[in-house]
Amino acid sequence: MLTEKSTKKKRPRSLPLDIVQKKNKKSRQRRSLPVPRSGPPAEQSENDSEDVGSEVLEGFKLSQAVQFSDIQSLEDFNILVDGLLLDSELSENVKNKYYQLCCSQGAFLHEKLIRGINFKLIAGIISETVNIADAIRACNLTTSRDEFAIWDKTLEGCELFGMNVGFLRSRLSRLVGLAYDSEGVTKTRRxxxxxxxxxxxxxxxxxxxxxxxxxxxxxxxxxxxxxxLKSKAESHELKFQEEVLAPW
Structure with a gap:
C-alpha cells in the first residue's frame, strides 16, 4: 500500500524573482538582436542612393542640344554652361543686352568656353563683354587710345577662355584706325x-x-x-565849413 507521501506529485521548485527577471531580460535581448544583412541588399541601397543623386542632378540640368536658331525671343533665351543654367547669375538688363549681342552673331557667344570654369567667372566674362559693347557704342573721336587699348586687352582675356568676342575686337581695331591712324585725323582733331x-x-x-x-x-x-543823400551831405559840409571859417 502506497503511503500518502508517495501519492502526492512533486512540484518543481520556484526560482527567486530576481533570477527569473534576469533570464527574461536575456531572452528579450536575444530576440531583439538585429539580423545581419547579406551583401546584395546593401549594394542595392547604394545603387538606389546613386540613382536618386543622379535624378537630383538631372533636375538642375537642361539639355545642351538647343541651337541658337531655335531661339525666337528673349523668353526662349537661356544661358547654359556645361548643361547648367546661368541666368540667375546675371541681371535682366545684362541678359537682355547679351541676348542682343548673340543675335547679332547668330550664335551663343559662350558656347565654346573652356569646360569647368567657375560660374562666377563666366558671369563676369559675360558682363564685361556687355559693358565693353556698351562702351564701344558710346565712344567718340575724343576717346583716348588708352581706353581703346584697355577694352581690347579685356576682350583678349575673355577670348582666351573661349568667349566669342572677335567681332568686338575687330570693331575696336577699325575705330582706333579711324580715330588715330587715318587721313584727315589731324584736321578732324583740330x-x-x-x-x-x-x-x-x-x-x-x-x-x-x-x-x-x-x-x-x-x-x-x-x-x-x-x-x-547829396543835398543833406552838402548842407552838413557847409555848416562844417562855416564853423571852420568863423571868427575867433
Missing amino acids: YIQARNEQVRTSEEIRDLEAKLLDLKAAYERFSADINS
Whole structure:
C-alpha cells in the first residue's frame, strides 16, 4: 500500500524573482538582436542612393542640344554652361543686352568656353563683354587710345577662355584706325579742339556778361544813394565849413 507521501506529485521548485527577471531580460535581448544583412541588399541601397543623386542632378540640368536658331525671343533665351543654367547669375538688363549681342552673331557667344570654369567667372566674362559693347557704342573721336587699348586687352582675356568676342575686337581695331591712324585725323582733331575751345569761350563770355549785369545793378544802386543823400551831405559840409571859417 502506497503511503500518502508517495501519492502526492512533486512540484518543481520556484526560482527567486530576481533570477527569473534576469533570464527574461536575456531572452528579450536575444530576440531583439538585429539580423545581419547579406551583401546584395546593401549594394542595392547604394545603387538606389546613386540613382536618386543622379535624378537630383538631372533636375538642375537642361539639355545642351538647343541651337541658337531655335531661339525666337528673349523668353526662349537661356544661358547654359556645361548643361547648367546661368541666368540667375546675371541681371535682366545684362541678359537682355547679351541676348542682343548673340543675335547679332547668330550664335551663343559662350558656347565654346573652356569646360569647368567657375560660374562666377563666366558671369563676369559675360558682363564685361556687355559693358565693353556698351562702351564701344558710346565712344567718340575724343576717346583716348588708352581706353581703346584697355577694352581690347579685356576682350583678349575673355577670348582666351573661349568667349566669342572677335567681332568686338575687330570693331575696336577699325575705330582706333579711324580715330588715330587715318587721313584727315589731324584736321578732324583740330576741328574738335577748336569747337571745344569755342564752347569754353562762349561760357566765359556768359559769365562775364552776368558779372557785368551785376556791376551795372550795383552802379545804379550807388547812383540812387548819391542822389538821395547829396543835398543833406552838402548842407552838413557847409555848416562844417562855416564853423571852420568863423571868427575867433
